[in-house]
Amino acid sequence: MATPPRTQSNPVVAALFFVALAAAWEFGVRLFGVKSYLLPALSDIGVAFWEARAMLLDHSLVTLGEVLSGFALAAVLGVALAALIHVVPVARSTLYPVVIALQSIPKVGLAPLMVVWLGYGFGSKLVMAFLFAFFPIVISTLGGLASVPSNLEEHFRALGASRWTMFARLQVPAAMPNFMDGCKVAMPLAVIGAIVGEFVGSNNGLGNVILLATGSSQTALTFAALLTVTMLSLVLFYVVELLSKFVWWRAV
Amino acid sequence: MATPPRTQSNPVVAALFFVALAAAWEFGVRLFGVKSYLLPALSDIGVAFWEARAMLLDHSLVTLGEVLSGFALAAVLGVALAALIHVVPVARSTLYPVVIALQSIPKVGLAPLMVVWLGYGFGSKLVMAFLFAFFPIVISTLGGLASVPSNLEEHFRALGASRWTMFARLQVPAAMPNFMDGCKVAMPLAVIGAIVGEFVGSNNGLGNVILLATGSSQTALTFAALLTVTMLSLVLFYVVELLSKFVWWRAV
Amino acid sequence: GGTGDAGKERVTFNMSWLPQGSMAGVIAAIDKGYYAEAGLDVNVVRGFGGIRTANELDQGMFEFGYGDPVSVVLNRQNGGKTRMVGTINTRWPAALCYVKERHTIEKPADLAGLTVGGGQSSAMQALVPAWLTRNGVDKDSVKLLQLDPALVVTSLVEGKIDAGECWEGNSLPLYHKRAKEAGVTIGRISYSAFNLDLYGSGILTTEKMLAEKPETVKKFLAATYRGYEYAAANPDEVVGMMTKRFPMLDAAITKQQMVETAELMKDGAGTFKPARVASSLDFLKQAYALKGDIAPGDVFEGASATPAARP
Amino acid sequence: MAGSLMGVAIRVENLTKFYGGPTGTKALEDVDIAIEDCEFISIIGPSGCGKSTLLRILAGLHGFDTGSAAMFDEGVDAPRDDVGVVFQTANLLPWLTVDKNLTLALEIRRGKAAAEAADVGAMVEMLNLKGFEDKYPHELSGGMKHRVAIGQALMQNPRVLLMDEPFGALDALTRDRLNIELLRLWQRDRKTVVLITHSISEAVLLSDRVLVLSERPGRLIADLKIDLPRPRDPSITRDMPAFGDHVVELSRIMGVV
Amino acid sequence: MAGSLMGVAIRVENLTKFYGGPTGTKALEDVDIAIEDCEFISIIGPSGCGKSTLLRILAGLHGFDTGSAAMFDEGVDAPRDDVGVVFQTANLLPWLTVDKNLTLALEIRRGKAAAEAADVGAMVEMLNLKGFEDKYPHELSGGMKHRVAIGQALMQNPRVLLMDEPFGALDALTRDRLNIELLRLWQRDRKTVVLITHSISEAVLLSDRVLVLSERPGRLIADLKIDLPRPRDPSITRDMPAFGDHVVELSRIMGVV
Numbered sequence A, B: 001m002a003t004p005p006r007t008q009s010n011p012v013v014a015a016l017f018f019v020a021l022a023a024a025w026e027f028g029v030r031l032f033g034v035k036s037y038l039l040p041a042l043s044d045i046g047v048a049f050w051e052a053r054a055m056l057l058d059h060s061l062v063t064l065g066e067v068l069s070g071f072a073l074a075a076v077l078g079v080a081l082a083a084l085i086h087v088v089p090v091a092r093s094t095l096y097p098v099v100i101a102l103q104s105i106p107k108v109g110l111a112p113l114m115v116v117w118l119g120y121g122f123g124s125k126l127v128m129a130f131l132f133a134f135f136p137i138v139i140s141t142l143g144g145l146a147s148v149p150s151n152l153e154e155h156f157r158a159l160g161a162s163r164w165t166m167f168a169r170l171q172v173p174a175a176m177p178n179f180m181d182g183c184k185v186a187m188p189l190a191v192i193g194a195i196v197g198e199f200v201g202s203n204n205g206l207g208n209v210i211l212l213a214t215g216s217s218q219t220a221l222t223f224a225a226l227l228t229v230t231m232l233s234l235v236l237f238y239v240v241e242l243l244s245k246f247v248w249w250r251a252v
Numbered sequence C: 001g002g003t004g005d006a007g008k009e010r011v012t013f014n015m016s017w018l019p020q021g022s023m024a025g026v027i028a029a030i031d032k033g034y035y036a037e038a039g040l041d042v043n044v045v046r047g048f049g050g051i052r053t054a055n056e057l058d059q060g061m062f063e064f065g066y067g068d069p070v071s072v073v074l075n076r077q078n079g080g081k082t083r084m085v086g087t088i089n090t091r092w093p094a095a096l097c098y099v100k101e102r103h104t105i106e107k108p109a110d111l112a113g114l115t116v117g118g119g120q121s122s123a124m125q126a127l128v129p130a131w132l133t134r135n136g137v138d139k140d141s142v143k144l145l146q147l148d149p150a151l152v153v154t155s156l157v158e159g160k161i162d163a164g165e166c167w168e169g170n171s172l173p174l175y176h177k178r179a180k181e182a183g184v185t186i187g188r189i190s191y192s193a194f195n196l197d198l199y200g201s202g203i204l205t206t207e208k209m210l211a212e213k214p215e216t217v218k219k220f221l222a223a224t225y226r227g228y229e230y231a232a233a234n235p236d237e238v239v240g241m242m243t244k245r246f247p248m249l250d251a252a253i254t255k256q257q258m259v260e261t262a263e264l265m266k267d268g269a270g271t272f273k274p275a276r277v278a279s280s281l282d283f284l285k286q287a288y289a290l291k292g293d294i295a296p297g298d299v300f301e302g303a304s305a306t307p308a309a310r311p
Numbered sequence D, E: 001m002a003g004s005l006m007g008v009a010i011r012v013e014n015l016t017k018f019y020g021g022p023t024g025t026k027a028l029e030d031v032d033i034a035i036e037d038c039e040f041i042s043i044i045g046p047s048g049c050g051k052s053t054l055l056r057i058l059a060g061l062h063g064f065d066t067g068s069a070a071m072f073d074e075g076v077d078a079p080r081d082d083v084g085v086v087f088q089t090a091n092l093l094p095w096l097t098v099d100k101n102l103t104l105a106l107e108i109r110r111g112k113a114a115a116e117a118a119d120v121g122a123m124v125e126m127l128n129l130k131g132f133e134d135k136y137p138h139e140l141s142g143g144m145k146h147r148v149a150i151g152q153a154l155m156q157n158p159r160v161l162l163m164d165e166p167f168g169a170l171d172a173l174t175r176d177r178l179n180i181e182l183l184r185l186w187q188r189d190r191k192t193v194v195l196i197t198h199s200i201s202e203a204v205l206l207s208d209r210v211l212v213l214s215e216r217p218g219r220l221i222a223d224l225k226i227d228l229p230r231p232r233d234p235s236i237t238r239d240m241p242a243f244g245d246h247v248v249e250l251s252r253i254m255g256v257v
């Protein structure tokens, strides 16, 4: 007898699923006579995508830069803040509510302030991507820190481990699975953040493309740009998912 | 010797912190001559808030209804989907990417579709709140399911536990801490979702107030409405935080 | 629209944006009972830009809307069947506003090298390059910024942009108010003053409405223009109606928007001038890469035939 | 012995098990075991030799590489309903009280009604856990946790009981008490018991046969019949010379001085 | 005995400890203990009587309600640098290999350089873990994990060694081997050892004194000096009648037949 078979994902089924999804879109639109300004046929979007591919690529790179910078900043500051809140009780009753409030404010409401402080360039998009990505990382890292097995924490205390050692050698590795979950949530949010930043004021990036295409009712191009954003986000998500495979000690 | 003192949060320090923050706002604005259309003095916002309190309360209740419905739907469907993805490998390669894609699409880009399909009423806001809150719950619940201690999973297998028993008696409780973290991230996102939904098309709710106030250049009222949203969000967050205290078995 | 309370036909009008002075005629027609006299029960709702108003109108989400030829043409390009049935802004009401203390902009060529900001749902991104080209200015010499609508005025006053798109009957009074607060003055260069003969916003409906309920359309138009006439004659009373209905409106700004709208209507609102119709379509073909031929009558109901009904 | 009349309960033939494939750790090699129904056998062997691995295979939790494993003439490839397992670590649910942990297996196997009908009080008494019924696992000592885990398995009253060092964390007195209880239950309910233990005297005291595994990879190096009369109780460890002989022989096999 | 020349290492007076306040579980009651420097003492007592609680208090990990606890004349209120602890559960870091887990305590206490200079190979050899240096804890058997935990504490070479049932999960042979090693290290490095064990014979074999705690709440009910010559090795369990006498006396105190 071999090891009990764990049902494996079937790539053929997955492929069929996506083909079916695409077909449903393509023919559903035609069948129900959905107007192209609402939802163009997939093939039209494909054509628009292909025709605008060079332009979309250029703008993707702009957005990608904003996303990655904002995300990186969120990861670094998010972990730092979570550690601070976990360790210093007064931070939990002061900084923590500020972070939650920051998360709760409709960011578009802050747009005028953002633009006046940071201008229309890279800065305001970085900050937007950061603001969207920051919170899930803080919360999940805090959750991870609170889940450090108490017997291991006791062990480290018995060893007279310094706060830093405790943090670096025990809490960080123990919180890694939760942190990676936070990153999975944060990455698509960073993308949304950058796009929203571009909506607020920009002259390039995929968000700008969406605005321009919408403004001139080029719906196929709008959707091609939306699709590009989605694909960018998917790729970035799967990069995080791949990296999270290195944190294998989740359930052991 | 008593149990080693765990430094407690000092409510006085916290209160002082927030008083200082408010003072910095109030006097910073005056000191640096910040234009009131950029950032009104806190006292002006307070006045606007007080004058519009009845109206703000009415609209808050509208938004609250949208947030809670969207959040509840996200919690139920999020856990269900996470369980499905965890258990059925083909769901991981089909539904999972769709969910991630859904998360990644800039939702305002879909606004026209949403409004035509769901109208200007409650439905489109519920869906927006749902879409924003759904993803963090799926990801965190998945993380929780993947963290079920392998010895307990083996124990249940040895007991011949059915899938349902395994789910209800082991996986759900074990994933609860992560699920609650997901809810903490999801709750402010649900608020943002409802507000964005109101931005996209509405005739009431706090998002609508923000738009109207902005459109008529009543900056103090805009900020009073933003503050109301933030407070709503904070209250809802702390409700979740309070509920999560019942999941005490995180680190034991 | 079904049948309303007092046996009246219920129709909905989409304002295409937030309530403001340019909508005074519609509000006046409601409050003065002109619609009721015509057997209509009119419900007004806010909108989210002209393009969405045209598309949602085409979807049947309401019977009438406020919108410009750009929205109609783009809707039709995408298979829609909307039409403008009554003109209100007889010329394109947009201009580029600037701070006089910083710039002097008297002709399109003065814009070269400057950064210009416009709201997201404005047609600036398509219109300005075409307009510059018409006036012999390199379209790439002006940098166009896409901004959140609420941001344009602030950005200009704060010096983040050199010029911002401003609209008579709409955002222009706001520019003056902000400028006053900041201690600067606003200058303005109108597109229509330099080679642009283009209709602005008017009343939109669908071909379906025109075919199935032509009487409703006629009655709606007649009552609406009656309302605008009343508003032009009694601005203070109608401002009162507006602020009562929409408590958040600023009375002074609303009144100024009404005055500007009345001014925009003076050049034959309610009728279609074939020359301006032709010139409008001509310009839109240039600004947008439009597919196929567009007949004036497809976009402007009655443009090639009889003028639309006036009281 | 009762067992010999009733056929074979467990038959392992030629069993080999690797962790991480044939290039990984070889845990068991060519193991052949036959256990009769209602037999009480113990397995001893050095730490890391594959005892827990064997138990997991019998419990239907692990696959293996060559050979076969059968229980009541059916190949073991999934957990069986008539088998109770006590694992080497006390696998308690942190969110359930002692009471609820005790009835957990019963409830999962036979439903809520069965769990409610069960005499938890008697089991708590037997495990000397009076007063801790409503405590959670993190409020228990190490040995108390193990007692709860043992109790959970016993409450199922399974036909086959697989136990992995259940008494390792207990003091001599508690261990003796539970040994007596186990003998009583076995005598009364006629079950097949496979007990992994590190205590040679415990193995001799309780078992019909003691199997000895070699150092990793675990091979069967001895199969010693314990010829002591039943019923037994811990007093035989002092009073019966044959007991000492068996202990000495097993110690010799294990290489203990 | 060496210890008596060198003063008191650990002094516990009148110690009482509740879990959950005075209305909760009383774990220890009025415990008085004095342990001389370089003394080897064992603590035995029924499961749940408060042994681990006492050890945690000595390790500076738990507070208590009344009385005092001092080490080398300093009140114990935080973990000390010269104390090594082996917990009842093998507290290994899942993300570190056996090698790294073995040097973890050393590294935390004395830095990377000390950890790198240490002779891990010898320790691996002594623990009979050859070939598993690069495995992770989840790839080890229960006893192997405990051996790694013991090794980690020993590698610190602490002045005071507190051990909570370190050998409970080990077979007789491995246990004997490690007992011998422990005696050797103790003899060589002159440390104070407090060993919690469930094996009466192990306690007698290794200790200068054996302390017996009562059922919960734990009170000190016996303090037995073990008058056996040093150096000792496991052969004395057979060869020395005094050994048996001590075992019998302790069994009697514990109430074991």
Ligand SMILES: Nc1ncnc2c1ncn2[C@@H]1O[C@H](COP(=O)(O)OP(=O)(O)OP(=O)(O)O)[C@@H](O)[C@H]1O
Residues within 6 Å of the ligand: D019, D020, D025, D026, D027, D045, D046, D047, D048, D049, D050, D051, D052, D053, D054, D088, D216, E138, E139, E140, E141, E142, E143, E144, E169, E171
């Ligand atoms: N999940 C696993 N992955 C890889 N190797 C494993 C795994 N479980 C056990 N092993 C290896 O298999 C061998 C046998 O382990 P097993 O747990 O069966 O030993 P054991 O006889 O129960 O030992 P102990 O008395 O210490 O509990 C050991 O060398 C161990 O390292």
Ligand SMILES: Nc1ncnc2c1ncn2[C@@H]1O[C@H](COP(=O)(O)OP(=O)(O)OP(=O)(O)O)[C@@H](O)[C@H]1O
Residues within 6 Å of the ligand: D138, D139, D140, D141, D142, D143, D144, D169, D171, E019, E020, E025, E026, E027, E045, E046, E047, E048, E049, E050, E051, E052, E053, E054, E088, E216
């Ligand atoms: N964290 C805790 N919270 C509450 N009660 C506890 C806690 N830890 C231990 N206890 C209680 O204190 C008592 C003594 O526990 P302790 O772990 O010291 O026992 P022990 O002598 O080590 O037992 P064992 O031999 O079973 O390990 C037990 O009754 C136990 O229920």
Ligand SMILES: Cc1ncc(C[n+]2csc(CCO)c2C)c(N)n1
Residues within 6 Å of the ligand: C015, C016, C017, C048, C049, C050, C051, C066, C067, C068, C119, C120, C121, C122, C123, C149, C167, C170, C171, C201
């Ligand atoms: C009917 C109508 N007219 C003009 C615009 C253009 N526009 C978009 S935002 C904005 C400023 C609003 O304060 C203006 C004028 C429109 N969308 N709809």
Ligand SMILES: [Mg+2]
Residues within 6 Å of the ligand: D051, D052, D053, D088, D164, E141, E142, E143
């Ligand atoms: Mg084992």
Ligand SMILES: [Mg+2]
Residues within 6 Å of the ligand: D141, D142, D143, E051, E052, E053, E088, E164
């Ligand atoms: Mg203990």
